[in-house]
Amino acid sequence: MQEWVALVGSLREASYNRALFQVFRDIAPHDVTWTEASIGSLPFYNPDLEPPKQARQFWDLMRRADALVCFTPEYNGSIPAVIKNALDWASRDPIGSSIAGKPSVVLGASQGLFGTLRSQLHLRQILTFMDADLVQKPEVLISEAHVKLEPRGQLNDLVAQRLMTMLAENLYARVGGRISV
């Protein structure tokens, strides 16, 4: 059994990135358990503050996680602040960064034609800086998300579905599992 943690970089109820999370969850190997981290409840990182309960819970979750799965929208050509803030918290776990060495993947959906290309490049750069064990391929960029994704988690794009299956298998193998067929 592997435990995967999802970071969804949108706080919007009808988020396409959360819908993409549902699709990936359905596609991923069956013996994976999932938790979505409540990154919207984390305050802005401030080293002067005594770490609040939300941060301590987030650290526990991230330490425990076998893998990290990030779903990022694109905001003004980069990642939303809520994801960066969560990663900054993760890097300041008193026991040590929970990102370093963590098998991780990045996916994203946007309504534009570039499908989170710029935000994924930035997020991959940040995760690489943090020494995450990034599974880079295949890349999953969902453009025109309003056409391809249903809010309840249906993706009308067979190629993207296939790429997501491959990415999930690659991540599962990176953690150390074998897919049983």
Ligand SMILES: Cc1cc2nc3c(=O)[nH]c(=O)nc-3n(C[C@H](O)[C@H](O)[C@H](O)COP(=O)(O)O)c2cc1C
């Ligand atoms: C502040 C802001 C900035 C945005 N900037 C971009 C952008 O640079 N590129 C892009 O493709 N879409 C941009 N968008 C559109 C988002 O990709 C679109 O709203 C997407 O649906 C957000 O993801 P979500 O559905 O998961 O909330 C922006 C949206 C917001 C709110």
